[in-house]
Amino acid sequence: MNPLDTLMWLVNFPAAHGYAMVFIAAFSILGLFAVSARGTTGGGSLRAVREREGLVPAGTRSRGSIGGSVVRVFFRVLAFVMLGSLIIGILSLTGVPVTRAYIFENGRPTTGTVDGDWVTFTAADGTEYTLESDFFTPAVYPDRDAWLPSGAPVVVRYLPSHPQAFVIDSSQIPD
Amino acid sequence: MLRIILTVVWLLLSAWLVVWVGEGLFGVNQRESILPFASDDGLGGPIVIGVAWGLLLTFGGSMSGLARRKKVRGPAQIGVGTVVEMSRTGVTVNDVPQYDLFIRVSPSVGDDFIGQLRMLLDAGDVGALQVGQPVPVRYNVDDPDTVELADLSDPSVREAMLQWRIDRGLIDPSQVRARTTGTQVPASVVEVRPTGRRREGQSELALKVLVAPEGAEPWEADTTVFVYPQAVSRLQVGAPIWAFYRREDPHTVAVTIEKEPAR
Numbered sequence: 157m158n159p160l161d162t163l164m165w166l167v168n169f170p171a172a173h174g175y176a177m178v179f180i181a182a183f184s185i186l187g188l189f190a191v192s193a194r195g196t197t198g199g200g201s202l203r204a205v206r207e208r209e210g211l212v213p214a215g216t217r218s219r220g221s222i223g224g225s226v227v228r229v230f231f232r233v234l235a236f237v238m239l240g241s242l243i244i245g246i247l248s249l250t251g252v253p254v255t256r257a258y259i260f261e262n263g264r265p266t267t268g269t270v271d272g273d274w275v276t277f278t279a280a281d282g283t284e285y286t287l288e289s290d291f292f293t294p295a296v297y298p299d300r301d302a303w304l305p306s307g308a309p310v311v312v313r314y315l316p317s318h319p320q321a322f323v324i325d326s327s328q329i330p331d
Numbered sequence: 332m333l334r335i336i337l338t339v340v341w342l343l344l345s346a347w348l349v350v351w352v353g354e355g356l357f358g359v360n361q362r363e364s365i366l367p368f369a370s371d372d373g374l375g376g377p378i379v380i381g382v383a384w385g386l387l388l389t390f391g392g393s394m395s396g397l398a399r400r401k402k403v404r405g406p407a408q409i410g411v412g413t414v415v416e417m418s419r420t421g422v423t424v425n426d427v428p429q430y431d432l433f434i435r436v437s438p439s440v441g442d443d444f445i446g447q448l449r450m451l452l453d454a455g456d457v458g459a460l461q462v463g464q465p466v467p468v469r470y471n472v473d474d475p476d477t478v479e480l481a482d483l484s485d486p487s488v489r490e491a492m493l494q495w496r497i498d499r500g501l502i503d504p505s506q507v508r509a510r511t512t513g514t515q516v517p518a519s520v521v522e523v524r525p526t527g528r529r530r531e532g533q534s535e536l537a538l539k540v541l542v543a544p545e546g547a548e549p550w551e552a553d554t555t556v557f558v559y560p561q562a563v564s565r566l567q568v569g570a571p572i573w574a575f576y577r578r579e580d581p582h583t584v585a586v587t588i589e590k591e592p593a594r
Contacts, residue, residue: 169355176377180348184385191388202447202476205416205433211445213475274362286360290374320356 158317161262165318168255170241174248175292181242188235192228200224248293256297259323263313270304270324277312279319287322295323302326337391344384351377402479407469409481409491412436413532414464415445417457427451432460434478436470437531439498446470446478465532465559467492489591499531501557502585506575510585513575515593516544518586520570521551533557536566540586542574552576552584562588 170177206212247254268277275295276286289295296302304310310329314322350366358364368376412434422429432448446468452460460466467481467488481488493511496502502510522539529535535557543549552574558566565588566572575585 165356169352173355173377176374176381179378180381180385182385183382184388187385187387187389187391201418201431202433202445206445209415209435209445211435211443213444283359286362287358288361320358320361 160258161315161317161321164255164258165315165321167244168259168321170244171248171254171256172288172290172293172295174245175290177241177245178249181238181245185235185238185242188231188238192232192235251300253297253300255321256295256300256323259315259321260297260313260325262315263321263323264316265311265313265325267309268312268324270306270308270310272306275310275312275322275324277314277319277322279314280316283319285314285319285322287320289324296326297323299326302329304329334391337387341384341387341391344380344387347380348377348384351380403469403471403477404474405471407471407479408438409467409469409488409495410436410438411465411492411495411531412446412468412470412478414460414462414466416462417460420449424451427453430457434466434468436468436475436478438470438472439495441472444472444475446475448478448480450480463532464561486592496557501530501533503555505583506554506585509575509577509580509583513577513585514544515573515575515587515591516542518542518572518574518584520566520568520572523566523568526555530557533559534563536563538566538586540572540574540584542576542581542584550581552582554584554586556586558588 203212244254253260264280266277266279268275270289273288273291274286275289276284278284287295294300296304304324308329311325312322313325314320347366347368351364354361354364354366366376368380414432415435416431416433418431420429420431428451430450430452432450433445434448435443435445437443448468467483469479469481470477481491483489483492493502497507497510518540520538521541524537526535526537535555537553537555539551539553541549541551554574556566573587573590575587576583
């Protein structure tokens with residue numbers, strides 16, 4: 157289990173779903189950063205005034221602040237993940253092989269078939285995977301725009317530890 | 332209620348997206364999805380649901396601050412609070428700025444607490460409200476986060492304020508009968524002298540007043556009154572004030588600065 161493989165498998169998700177990811181990230185990133193900012197969770201200023209005057213109601217102090225900061229940290233992490241997904245999605249949509257090149261270099265080759273957007277191949281452990289190669293972000297490398305005949309066999313390269321990260325080898329497409 | 336519905340919807344959408352990501356990362360046959368609305372091309376569902384999720388997060392979250400509840404929940408008591416802090420929220424409506432007022436309330440039973448009041452205040456109102464100033468408030472001890480300003484022209488509010496002063500000893504027990512059931516007549520301050528006693532941020536003055544009912548011979552009476560420091564100047568020698576007395580005991584007098592509407 158190679159850590160770089162795991163990272164590429166995770167990064168490959170926004171790269172493979174670039175079109176949807178760009179929409180999701182663009183519409184949510186503002187809200188995520190707003191929620192993770194201090195003071196927007198209600199009652200922050202009221203708590204500050206109460207602490208200054210020494211009139212914090214018993215029992216609310218620890219619970220309120222710990223819960224609030226956990227939520228804030230969670231949303232801050234999510235916000236940066238979303239920002240990364242937005243960047244990866246845009247790169248992937250514009251044709252940059254963010255993860256494809258790595259998968260191509262380090263993937264294990266096998267043969268698969270293409271049916272529309274769906275690619276079916278059998279991994280070394282015998283499991284048959286049916287995965288999507290999106291129209292907007294096709295999992296095809298090195299020639300992203302290569303035409304794939306539907307139903308024809310193709311060479312697929314996948315990461316052995318995470319076969320969900322795969323590319324179709326466009327250099328070995330039969331003419 | 333609306334916020335609860337929006338939260339539930341947002342959580343459902345979050346769950347949908349988590350399952351979608353999970354299927355994308357771990358799914359073996361990703362053509363089959365357990366999710367509703369997952370179309371075969373794999374685009375429509377995630378986009379619509381993700382955008383709805385993001386919009387709910389953005390606007391549901393930022394509007395909860397604006398739509399802060401202003402009403403006191405449950406049965407409200409009337410009391411006196413002092414302004415602890417005033418800060419602008421940054422929002423203006425028709426060029427009238429919105430303020431957060433933090434008010435320290437001393438309930439008739441229990442400990443002091445600080446509540447919040449968010450309201451629009453134009454320049455005149457802001458001048459009239461200052462830190463440390465007492466204001467009549469409506470509050471509920473079980474819901475100390477929110478307080479409302481009480482309307483002093485409401486007779487029940489005046490009654491409660493008077494009761495609050497009596498409970499706190501701000502009206503001398505010997506004057507209570509005159510103050511609550513006596514007749515109100517014009518009077519003037521003849522002598523004023525501080526007694527040195529302070530209570531609830533008010534200081535006590537010993538007064539000699541000339542009680543002058545219309546069409547009757549005036550007489551002098553001694554009394555005491557607790558006033559806020561800001562009001563001391565209105566009790567200088569010669570100042571016109573109002574006095575309450577009972578016919579059977581015209582030398583027990585309670586005074587007020589402003590005339591009280593007839594009960």
